[in-house]
Amino acid sequence: MRVWHGLDEVSPDFGPTVVxxxxxxxxxxxxxxxxxxxxxxxxxxxxxxxxxxxxxPHPMRVLRPDHAPLQLSDPARRAELxxxxxxxxxxxxxxxxxxxxxxxxEFIERxxxxxxxxxxxxxxxxxxxxxxxxGHVDTLVQAGTQYGFQVEGLSLAGDEQPWSSTYVxxxxxxxxxxxxxxxxxxxxxxxxxxxxxxxxxxELGYPTANIPADPGAAVPQDGxxxxxxxxxxxxxxxxAYPDPLPAAISVGSxxxxxxxxxxxxxxxxxxxxxxxxxxxxxxxxxxxxxxxxIRFDSIDELLVQMKADVDGARRLLRAD
Numbered sequence: 001m002r003v004w005h006g007l008d009e010v011s012p013d014f015g016p017t018v019v020x021x022x023x024x025x026x027x028x029x030x031x032x033x034x035x036x037x038x039x040x041x042x043x044x045x046x047x048x049x050x051x052x053x054x055x056x057p058h059p060m061r062v063l064r065p066d067h068a069p070l071q072l073s074d075p076a077r078r079a080e081l082x083x084x085x086x087x088x089x090x091x092x093x094x095x096x097x098x099x100x101x102x103x104x105x106e107f108i109e110r111x112x113x114x115x116x117x118x119x120x121x122x123x124x125x126x127x128x129x130x131x132x133x134x135g136h137v138d139t140l141v142q143a144g145t146q147y148g149f150q151v152e153g154l155s156l157a158g159d160e161q162p163w164s165s166t167y168v169x170x171x172x173x174x175x176x177x178x179x180x181x182x183x184x185x186x187x188x189x190x191x192x193x194x195x196x197x198x199x200x201x202x203e204l205g206y207p208t209a210n211i212p213a214d215p216g217a218a219v220p221q222d223g224x225x226x227x228x229x230x231x232x233x234x235x236x237x238x239x240a241y242p243d244p245l246p247a248a249i250s251v252g253s254x255x256x257x258x259x260x261x262x263x264x265x266x267x268x269x270x271x272x273x274x275x276x277x278x279x280x281x282x283x284x285x286x287x288x289x290x291x292x293x294i295r296f297d298s299i300d301e302l303l304v305q306m307k308a309d310v311d312g313a314r315r316l317l318r319a320d
Contacts, residue, residue: 002089003079007115010091014049015117018042020087021053022124023165026072027081029185030124030163034154035085038122041152051116052087054078055095062095070218072165077189091116104135108143118149125153168218175221177285187227187284190219190264194235194276197265204299206248206306208265209276211283213251219264222252223291226313228284229266235278245271248306248313249283269314287316 004010020038024031035052042048056075060068073081079090093099093111102110107130112118121140129135137153144151163183171180172188181187192211209229213219228244247266266283268274289312 001079001083001087004089004091006094007091007110010115014089016045016048016119017051017089017116018045018048018120018122019051019053019112019116019118020122021129022127023058024052024054024078024082025058025069025165026168026184027078027085028163028165028168028183031082032085032185033163034122034124035082035087037152037154038120039086041120041122041150045119048119049088050086051089051091051118052082053091053093053111053116054082056092057095059095059100062097063100068216069165070169071214071216072168072184072188072218074191074217077191101131104130104139105143106130107135108140108147112143112149113147118147120150120152122152122154125155127153172218172220175223175288175291177220177225177227178287180220181286187286188218188220190214190217190283190285191232191280192264194279194281196277197263204303204306206267206310207272207274208250208267209274209279209281210263210265211281213262213264215262219262220251220285220288221291222262223250224289224309225249225251225285225287226289226316227266227286228317229268230282230284231276231279232282233280235275238275238279241274244284245269245274246313246317247283248289248310249285250309267310269310269317289313289316 018038018041020034038050042050058068075092079092082090112121123137125137127137137151140151168180168183177188194209194211197210227247227249229247230244231241234240245268247268250265253262264283289309
């Protein structure tokens, strides 16, 4: 799959194409449905390549940074997910103040016509674009008569509520990672580089891989979860661990020890031999074991609860 990080990276002779456009944050089931429709349309048009166009940063980070949503997936992960959902190429358009002032007509001409040579456009029915979000599906339809492309606007409604990135963020804010996974079509993934912590977990018999909680990313509500740790890039000189590893995961600031910084701490079940400092890891959240972190009055109370959390994670993940 090709990934372009700007219009100038698209080969002038690439195309014709079928294009789908959106923020695609999280690439949830609604987004996946749009990609499926785009693939079907591409097949009808003789097997054209499907291009997913997205933006970085999220337009709200440029236009109204105080109201910018927490990110469900960074650009690299988003491109990977879009490829899995059916895109042959991903165009990550840098969103700047200049781009925000493009009129709908200029946006269409620069991206869809001149760069991607679109023959069909597939978007959500509420898609808006151009300066002050003046463009909509009808704008695309009108332009299609001039430039020779078809347009399809799709409803993204799910079984019980609209699929949306906002819905996923709300569920994560409540700690409901299972509902978030249902909307995403897979567990939420948080990635980061493992840093050295205070090593109290190792002293207590539960060594953890710690990654800082990115304040701009959608991390689940503080609490304890069951999930999987996957090593994406091993630490320098460390062994590779190719398989996902079952884990009990704590999100929060560790109040028992007066912690301040929010982090994601993962104890890989029954493993104390892993070399993870400096490794890039992915944490996939499967289910919540208990809610907001508790401040325990003694280490013995903490150890009792940690054992219960680990046993709960093992039952949920069937990692006996």
